[in-house]
Amino acid sequence: MTVTYEEALQTYEPVFGLETHVELGTTTKMFCGCLTAFGAEPNTHVCPVCLGLPGSLPVVNRRSIEFAIRIGLALNCSIASWCRFARKNYFYPDMPKNYQISQYDEPLCTDGYLDVLVGGATIRVGIERVHLEEDTGKSLHVGGATGRIQGAEYSLVDYNRAGIPLVEIVTKPVPGTGYLAPEVAKAYVTELRDVLRTLGVSDVRMEEGSMRCDVNTSLSIRGSGVWGTRTETKNVNSLRSVERAVRSEIERQAFVLDAGRRIIQETRHFHEDSGVTTSGRSKEEAQDYRYFPEPDLVPVAPDAAWVKSIGETLPELPSARRARLIESWSLSELEFEALRNAGALDEVEATVAAGASPADARKWWLGELARRANDSGVDVSELPITPAQVARVAALVASGALNDKLARQVIDGVLEGEGTPDEVVAARGLSVVSDDSALLAAIDEAIAANAEVADKIRGGKVAAAGALVGAVMKTTGGKADAPRVRELILERLA
Amino acid sequence: MDDLTTKTAAELAAAVAEGSVSAAEVTQAHLDRIAAVDGEVRAFLHVSAEYALDQARRVDDRRAAGEPLGALAGVPVAVKDLFTTVGAPTTCGSKILEGWYPPYESTITRRLREAGAILIGKTNMDEFAMGSSTENSGYGASRNPWDLARVPGGSSGGSAAAVAAYEAPLALGTDTGGSIRQPASVCGIVGAKPTYGGSSRYGVVAFASSLDTPGPFGRTVLDAALLHEAMSGHDPMDSTSIDAPVPPVVAAARHGDVAGLRVGVVTDLSGEGYQPGVMSRFTEAVEVLESLGAKVTELSCPHFKYALPAYYLIAPSECSSNLARFDGMRFGLRTGAGSAEEIMALTRAAGFGAEVKRRIMLGTYALSSGYYDAYYGKAQQVRTLIIQDFDAAFSQVDVLVSPVTPTTAFRLGERADDPMAMYLADLCTIPTNLAGNAAISIPCGLADEDGLPVGLQVMAPPLADDRLYRVGAAVEAAFTSRWGHPLLTEAKGLIPS
DSSP, X not given: OOOOHHHHHHHEEEEEEEEEEXXXXXXXXXXXXXXXXXXXXXXXXXXXXXXXXXXXXXOOOHHHHHHHHHHHHHTTOEEOSSBOOEEEEOOXXXXXXXXXXXXXXXXXXXXXXXXXXXXXXXXXXXXXXXXXXXXXXXXXXXXXXXXXXXXXXXXXXXXXXXXXXXEEEEEOOBOSOGGGHHHHHHHHHHHHHHHHHHHTSOOOOGGGTSEEEEEEEEEEETTTOOOOOOEEEEEEOSHHHHHHHHHHXXXXXXXXXXXXXXXXXXXXXXXXXXXXXXXXXXXXXXXXXXXXXXXXXXXXXXXXXXXXXHHHTOOOOHHXXXXXXXXXXXXXXXXXXXXXXXXXXXXXXXXXXXXXXXHHHHXXXXXXXXXXXXXXXXXXXXXXXXXXXXHHHHHHHHTTSSOHHHHHHHHHHHHTTOOSHHHHHHHHXXXXXXXXXXXXXXXXXXXXXXXXXXXXXXXXXXXXXXXXXXXXXXXXXXXXXXXXXXXXXXXXXX | OOGGGGSOHHHHHHHHHHTSSOHXXXXXXHHHHHHHHHHHHOOEEEEOHHHHHHHHHHHHHHHHTTOXXXXXXXXXXXXXXXXXXXXXXXOTTOGGGTTOOOSSOOHHHHHHHXXXXXXXXXXXXXXXXXXSSSTTOTTOOOOBTTBTTBOXXXXXXXXXXXXXXXXXXXXXXXXXXXXXHHHHHHHTSEEEEOOTTSSOOTTBOXXXXXXXXXXXXXXXXXXXXXXXXXXXXXXXXXXTSOOSOOOOHHHHHHOOOOTTOEEEEETTSOSTTOOHHHHHHHHHHHHHHHHTTOEXXXXXXXXXXXXXXXXXXXXXXXXXXXXXXXXXXXXXXOOOOSSHHHHHHHHHHHHSOHHHHHHHHHHHXXXXXXXXXXXXXXXXXXXXXHHHHHHHHHTTOSEEEEESSSSSOOBTTSSTTOHHHHHGGGTTTHHHHHHTOEEEEEEEEEOTTTOOEEEEEEEEOTTOHHHHHHHHHHXXXXXXXXXXXXXXXXXXXXXOO
């Protein structure tokens, strides 16, 4: 009793949108001087302000505004010249004041976009708004089956997280991506994460909760142009889950609609293990947040010169870098995506900067090094070899001092901590045998041992030379320069 | 009664500074006075005797060591019980905070300690500053020293009663809709609401954040100015605090001169509902100003009549949010067991009084989706119109005057069951809170029909607080010379003759 993804897409066109919460990497909290450091003893980074004690007042951390403006500019948004914070009122034990200082109808950044690359095509995702708010405390519900507050025996609250600055980045609805919708959603979050990391405003670790996504999904009947009721899926906490959540929600909604029922506007929870969503609170019983302008804070009015100077100090963004590297390295977009997906972009660029050709740098990082990283279960960037060392290996191969097989042994040595490539070459005695006289002895030996092959070559079957080359390489322990061996064999049998 | 308690703060500070009396003696005299009369006045919720004497001894030690003394060294100050104070409980007059000892100090009480003031105790108030009589206190009402059967006004009624009963020469209050000026008026003392942002709100438990303004009480204009100046100034912990020099209020209080000053009588703040005795004292005060050389004109602020309804949307809206944190989770009262929601609901049901609940419900309603524009949004528009009224008025005159409150002190219980009647006590004071400018209450005589004090309200533009004291000092000097003594000495009841 299910509808497959393919069946769903025959009848319906998906529309999705994303709300992404990102913890900013400021040193101190949004409205007080407490540290934001992750992993401290519970309730040690707290003060009257972030505990919401009676009489305490918030003061905006200027750095958090600067970070949000950086994000807004990187996402091509307009930056408000005047805006206010608002109170979002609801009761929850980990919410110290029982209201959250957020932004409502006057966000700091509005109306931008982010271009993402999927399957070699560029898709523009509209950005509705970027606003600032404070994080809540963190609850640990003990004794229940689900880990949620319902059914728990007791709950512990850690207010270290309370008051850490968050930005919420909200996309416009994204229609028209059809079958690719789940992939585009994932690509957007990936690109956004790369942008935020490049900006240096957050450590964007989804597994630690410093980046959290809510996914909105709806279906419209193909060609109708009428968007259906949307659901909001929470607890989507990895890139893979973003893709799965959209896909699963498309299938579920299609099933509901095919059965002649209606989609309920509701919050749904994504389950990492099963990959499905289940119903949460429906919007019909949703809270009225009673937003109103935060009277404890003065309006934020970033002056134009400051915004301009922030814009001028933005680093090169992933999209610009993509364009630059595709151009200068003569890559296709698919080749570029492979490089980025391997997480080797920084390494390859640094290797090229250290003198290697782009082709060589890509070859080593995507080939040998990616394999070894995969074998050890680490990211390529975590391998104990530097881009400069990889460039040196490539240079030794290019000069003929090493062949690929020897080069792999050099890399072994470097990864095993035996020193620089040159030190490994020296210590292990790795170098191509280039003395023709030494080679000729081995060649003659090989010809003598393979008389039939030698006859074929003499008879014009030049292709048969490979067998003799192989024999010579074996005798020399792989240190011979194979092309030179081939030349010498052909001369000898001419 | 001990002679020291009848001295002004200015006299006490001078005497302590020159060494003719010790801070410890001054403090002990006031503690004795509190012990003698507060059983009847009920101005204090908490008296910090040991702590006060300890502070006093430190002042005396500093003096003995030849170290410089602050402006209020050795002067006792009573503190409204919504300033957070380390070492003394802070209840806000509410059962929900019974026994709460704040772990941090408000900016203003810290500044006062640094100025050598002796924080002698915490005073009674309407719960969370909501009320005009102290009858909404969770700990019983305070009494008016002029007539113990009457209210001392509110919400800072305990502070006003303490000063009027000579239990302290100075007191701190907060004024959200008139909560300093109205009790000052009905207790026959001086009370000022500074410009919003002129005095820090850090550590002042919020009722309505955009309106709450801490301010001083004193028996004389100069005393109020001394406290006003010591407590004021920019505070980086309060974003709404103004980063500008403190208006020279003490200098103004020493030079009461109104010759050539343009004074506007707000005609909208008179008429039906105003007690005749209040109006005749007010008219007399205006004549005094004229006789001193002020140029008096009448003018209208046409939107002031909407101030009260706008206030009763804005203040409850903000309070409904500000008071959400009292949920039994981390401090104060906790009632019930079971789920977090049950504990929150039961704690709030048990801990808040009727008026607080009424305002939380009003505010919750006014902010609700679908009603926001009609209520909160509309009230904010009214606020803008009231600011424009003030701007227009201050383009013609230097200060505005009106009665402080339409009646003299009412009897305990008289309005307790009639919220609307209670709300009307703030009719004249609320416009200033909505606009954020400064105002003061100056004693201007006794109403003929009941012999109770009447206050003159003087209003000035934002950051022109010094004008209040200039006018106040002139009026005070003229009346004192006409009466032959300060008004307060006419009080019967508890006041020594």
